[in-house]
Amino acid sequence: MVALKVKGMTCNHCVKSVKEALESVEGSQDVRVDLGSGIAKIDGQVELDKLIAAIEEEGYSASAIA
Numbered sequence: 001m002v003a004l005k006v007k008g009m010t011c012n013h014c015v016k017s018v019k020e021a022l023e024s025v026e027g028s029q030d031v032r033v034d035l036g037s038g039i040a041k042i043d044g045q046v047e048l049d050k051l052i053a054a055i056e057e058e059g060y061s062a063s064a065i066a
């Protein structure tokens, strides 16, 4: 599981955009995005760089949570 802190989400539409972007990443199996905390969790064999790039393409920014 990979956890990311996503910046810039303000409403459920943002959550949906980020969730769909993460689901489109190769290897992504289950995606949960929480608006309140800004935390996205992704299950599957995924590459961190691709997850962050997908979020940035939607206009948000993200960083891995250690």
Ligand SMILES: [Cu+2]
Residues within 6 Å of the ligand: 009, 010, 011, 012, 013, 014, 015
């Ligand atoms: Cu929004």
